Amino acid sequence: MYIPNDDDFGSYDEDSLDAFEEWNPTEESIRPVRGRHRVHKKSGGGLARSSTVLGVGVIAAVGAGGIATAQDGKPPVSISMPDLPGVGAVADSLPEAKSLPGVGSLMSDDSADTNASAVAAPLTAAGVSTTDAEQGTTDAGEALRARIMQQAENQQNQADTAVRTAAEQAAAEQAAEEAADQQKAAEKAADAKAAAKKKKEEEARKAKAEAERLAKLAKSYAIPTSSYTLTSHFGDAGSMWSSGHHTGLDFAAPTGTPLKAVHTGTVKEAGWAGAYGYRTVLELEDGTEVWYCHQSSLNVSAGQKVSTGDVIGRVGATGNVTGPHLHLEVHTPGGAGIDPLGWLQSKGLNP
Known part of the structure; x- marks a missing residue:
């Protein structure tokens, strides 16, 4: 140019x-x-x-x-x-x-x-977009108002969505926690059930082992007499006994009924013992003493070794008695008297 x-x-x-x-x-x-x-x-x-x-x-x-x-x-x-x-x-x-x-x-x-x-x-059409015109809005103020309302509605929808999402998340977390708690409770119940079962099995095993032990032990122990009736038990109170209570276990039986050694041991005493009448004291290997009282006759002497089931005397009514019976006492190695019934049961015997 x-x-x-x-x-x-x-x-x-x-x-x-x-x-x-x-x-x-x-x-x-x-x-x-x-x-x-x-x-x-x-x-x-x-x-x-x-x-x-x-x-x-x-x-x-x-x-x-x-x-x-x-x-x-x-x-x-x-x-x-x-x-x-x-x-x-x-x-x-x-x-x-x-x-x-x-x-x-x-x-x-x-x-x-x-x-x-x-x-x-018209000047009022200034600021009216093509979208506003398509929606029938020709006034700029009305178009601005519509956009503001639309924006507010969008913000409210977003807020509602956020609240709903938070609520759903909280519900999901709570459901997960409840499910976890239920799972823990179920596991705890299962553990308790398993523990109870195990305990029961253990008790059964122990009971079986004890029964086997007592059965084996019972073969080495024997009930002191036969054809008897238990009349007085250890600890019974009464004026008939000088101590105020019974110190042994009475086996009422006819005079002359054989008396047997309850276990292998050594005859410590055999003779007259006052209110006990004729008495035999059998000392076991562990130091326990078994007293046989009110006998009508003695079959052993002091220092003699006997085995389980050997006859050591006969039922009688000598001493302080009201009728023929065996008065049986059991003393620990320290000399304390204990319940003869419980001691016999601990050996696998059930008089």
Whole structure:
């Protein structure tokens, strides 16, 4: 594109510029151009086309603003530009006004209707988006209000969703905790059941072992007599006994019924013992003493070794008695008297 310089315009004086009058646009001068604009070039003038471009630019500016009024009511004044040397070449190099961007539509026949529609559009439509228009909203305030309400609703929905999600998570955690507690309770119950079963089995095993022990032990121990009835037990109270209570276990049986050694041992004493009548004291290997009292006769003597089941005497009624019976006492190695029934049972015997 050619750019003119000062030499192209030649020289001119300020008096010639004073001849130009002030130009004020009027309704007629800014009326939209319809159809093809014709430019009359002055003879010898170089600014005919440039003045046309200037006029079109004014029309575009005024048309885009939508308003133009006359100032001070002055009549329209024709604009006349002096012919300047060299300007013609510049004018010839300028493009057609219709080809300028944004100007072509102003020069077409439809531009008036478009501009009229733009001017006629209400200011309240500013800020109305295409989506708002599609939803039937044409007022900017109403559109803003709708967007604010929509935003508030979205925020409320998000808050509700967060609350619901938190509640669901809390419920899931609580359910998981309850399931874990139930699992622990079930495991605890199973452990308790298993422990009880194990304990029962252990007790059964111990009972079996004890029964086997007593059965084996019973083979080495024997009940001291036969054909008897238990009449008085250890600890029974009464005035018949000097101590105020019974110190042994009585086996009532006919006189002459054999008396047997309850276990292997040594005869420590055999003879008369006052209120006990004829008495035999059998000392066992562990130091326990077994007393046989009120015998009618003695079959052993002191220092004699006997085995389980050997006959050592006979049932009688000697000493302080009310009838024939065996008064049996058991003393620990320390000399304390204990219940003969419990001691016999501990040996696997059940008199």
